[in-house]
Amino acid sequence: MIQTSIRARLISSFTAAILVPSLISAAVGVWMIDRQITSQAQSHVNADLQGANEICRNYLERLENAIRIHATRMIIYGALGRKDRGPLEPEMHNILQAERLDILTVTDADGTVFHRTRNPSLYGDRLAEDELIHRALRYKIPVSDIAILPQAELAKESAELASQAHMEITPTPMASRSGKTRETSGMMFRAAAPVLSPDGRLQGVLYGAVLINRNYEIVDKIRKVVFREVLYKGREVGTVTIFQDDVRIATNVLNADGTRAITTRASAEVADEVLRRGHTWRGRAFVVNDWYIAAYTPMKDIKDRTIGMLYVGTLERPYTDSLWRSLFIFLGMTVLGVAIVTWVAIVLAHRISLPIHAMAEAAGKVAEGDYAQRVDYSSPDEIGHLVERFNRMIQELARTTQELMDWAANLESKVEDRTSQVKAMQNQLLQAEKLAAIGKLAAGVAHEINNPLTGILTSGSLMLEDVPPDDPRHEELKIIVDETMRCRKIVKGLLDFARQTKPQKQAVSLNQVIADVVNLVGKQAAFRDIDIQMDLAADLPAVMADQDQMRQVVLNAVLNAAEAMHQGGELRFTSRHDSAGKTVEVSIADTGPGVPDDIKDKIFDPFFTTKKTGTGLGLAIAYGIVDRHGGTISIRSRPGHGTTVVFRIPVEAGGENEQLPQA
Ligand SMILES: Nc1ncnc2c1ncn2[C@@H]1O[C@H](COP(=O)(O)OP(=O)(O)OP(=O)(O)O)[C@@H](O)[C@H]1O
Ligand SMILES: [Mg+2]
Structure with missing residues (x-):
């Protein structure tokens, strides 16, 4: 249990130590890459927008040039001078077709329609209030603009033109809540040039225009020039749209079914920023069915009123994909780092916990009295040092325990020795006391008996000398003398014992x-x-x-x-x-x-x-x-x-x- 806990703690701390900074650096890295990519994409889009604007301007310039050149044709000022529409009609028709114009009209010097190429039977109405015509007449210079023409104006040209402009608006959730459901007017790129007689007198104005609604020439050209038709996973990366007000009237954004996504509206946020405030809007935009890094810029008429928007957007997917790629690389490196560190931690933890575990086990056995335990581990580090000390400690413990045991055993035998010595001394003392008492008694008795015995022996000896050996009493007297001698010997022994000598x-x-x-x-x-x-x-x-x-x-x-x-x-x-x-x-x-x-x-x-x-x-x-x-x-x-x-x-x-x- 101890082992797993140390190991687990080591491994988890190591893993945390690598995981936390890795994740932080991955997050910071991805954030930085994201910023980098986004700003890169934004600057791309800015350049694209500029290019798109430039192409629109070019288009207008080209239109203006064409009108200016045609306005100098003799047939026009001739017809105006003679007020004879007859010869004008086929020539004008040729110009209309050659220049791919939707409107080509000639007015007189008052701005009254002299000839309407698509509808020659209708003339005489005044166009002098139209700012473009007004300026061409007044300043006698070629001018161009972008303008919204109402349905009535379009219908004068042809029903076909009016219906080309007509759009039933597709409801979009993000669009502004205006009640507009259809768009009947049309956005036109226009140019007008004064028609002068050779002597320089103003004869009238030549006026040509192209309807942008459902006309994909400009947007496709912009895409071709700006985005160079780059594909990403089979899809066009760049998209271009022209809005009339907030309605898509010409675009190369495609619906899911492959049709062009016109008749839909821009989001309220974009419309507000660009149409109402006249600012360029940049950012991520969800267009039809995908995210784009987009820019919307206002399109203005000749009186500087915002009448529409020009949009360019580049598919966000390539950028996000590269972001994901770098995120995966970061994560992969993190995972690899964690794996390596975890492996190192496992090895290290094993090396650390193994001797500790062995020491714990050995300590348990030592506690049970087994002093032969040794931990087999050597290493020049602190743990090796600890193990060495631990082994030495067990050795020391074994030695002191043995000493204690020896000492206890020694003490026992010493106590036994002393006890038997004390016992022997007690016995001796007892013996000495006993012998002293006996000796005292014996000495007294011997002393008392000694004198009478001397008397008996002296008398007995004298009597024995007096009695001849053949006398029967001689033998008895001899017994008396011998036994008395024996008594004296005993008495002497007693006196010897009792230290009389x-x-x-x-x-x-x-x-x-x-x-x-x-x-x-x-x-x-x-x-x-x-x-x-x-x-x-x-x-x-x-x-x-x-x-x-x-x-x-x-x-x-x-x-x-x-x-x-x-x-x-x-x-x-x-x-x-x-x-x-x-x-x-x-x-x-x-x-x-x-x-x-x-x-x-x-x-x-x-x-x-x-x-x-x-x-x-x-x-x-x-x-x-x-x-x-x-x-x-x-x-x-x-x-x-x-x-x-x-x-x-x-x-x-x-x-x-x-x-x-x-x-
Ligand atoms: N060497 C010995 N072998 C066997 N027994 C002995 C020995 N010495 C002494 N004894 C025993 O001790 C007793 C006492 O001895 P101790 O010399 O005091 O008296 P004793 O020999 O009997 O008499 P005494 O010495 O007066 O002739 C003896 O009677 C004997 O039983
Ligand atoms: Mg003896």
Whole structure:
């Protein structure tokens, strides 16, 4: 989930980072191109409009020239001078046809119609009020104009001309709401020239005109010249229309059925701007069935009144198509950019999220206690650095955890050690207290018994000397003396144990003490089957002790060992210097049957014995002596595996406890 979120965020930010500026630049680019194209199209249309105006002017000029030239013909001023219409008729007809005119009329110097070529039977009506005729007569110069002629004027020429001008207006939604439904008058390009006699007198006026309604010559010529008949997708790019007021009277805009789109009206907006205000209108215009970049300019009569409009328009489609093309190119580039960036973002996000995901997983496992986790990723960047630190952190965590565990285990064994030490000390204390109490009692008893025993022994001995050996009492007396001696020995032992004899301390080699004891007992019968082994330290320091008492301790242990090994065995003496404890340690080990567990803590008690003739004082005396020297004595034994008596004597005197048994 974390992985998708980081990845998704990276990808979306990257995509947004490219998408937003791309779209903005695409929008700005398209807007700029649109402006560029539109202004280009507008300037094109301006030029086109100029060209169109120029062609109209040319047309009028050509018409004016033709009329001017024909006006100089002798046949015209001759006929006027003679007032004879006869010869005029065929000639005028020729001119009408040659110049493709719709009206060709000759007036006299008053402006009264002298000859009407299309309708020769009708003459005599006055045209002097017509501004064009008026100017030609007055200024005696050729003039031309564009004018609207009412139906009556057209009808004078021919019914055909009137019907050519007649238009039933097609309703258009955008047109102004004037109630006009038909147009009966006609727009005419006209020219008039004075007819002068050779002597320069004004004879009349020659007047010719062309009806523009349903006459496509001019508009098609404009298109041909201005737009050069350029096609776009099979359609003419340029269109030209002449409006009479706001009605299309000549155009090359086609309806859907291919007919020319005349009789329709310009939009109210255009009509208002051009016809009412006399301005040129430029902009997009929907003409019949397509959008054009268009311009409408007013057409004025000789008195400068706006009577119609000249329209040129170029199909907008080529421009919009190129706009769309650039938009598609922009969008294509954006899509491509987004695709590339998204791909890069995916790769990058994968590279970033992979080690993070691995670290999260490893952290979870470490939390469960698995410190063997390592994230396998290396890279010289920050993430690589992070992974490396993370791995090191796990290692460190594993190490400290192990240390803590070791320490806890160590603490436990230390506590166990100390507890057993305290227990041993407690036991020793108990033993010491017990022995002190027994010693006190025994010392008292021994002291009291010692004197009477001396008396008994002295008396017994004297009596024994007096009784001859063959006397039957001799044997009994001997028993008395022996048993008394035994009692004295016990008493002496008791007094020894209870420290009645004070140690005479001097520097003593315990190795020497061992050697003395071995010498003393070695040759006795009890040691015949015993293999004596010495394992003595050569550099053993001397201890401050009573030598006799040290021999006593060793002897008592040796005697016990010999008694335990009456079948034979090995007796091993070991001595060593414990420099840390500043003591000399002596152990006397036998291979006898060992001490049963249940009597282990009793064997140092006075009078504890398992032997028929034993006093149970041997180890008690040894304990008393060692204790008075400030040392310790203990036994190590396993039933069936022999017994080892170990005692330690401090190297330097001073630690002894001489008060112990009496305490
Ligand atoms: N090396 C040993 N092997 C087996 N048991 C021993 C050994 N040393 C001592 N004991 C046991 O400890 C008891 C006490 O010994 P201790 O030397 O105090 O008295 P004893 O040997 O019995 O009598 P005494 O020393 O007066 O002859 C012995 O009776 C014996 O049971
Ligand atoms: Mg003994």
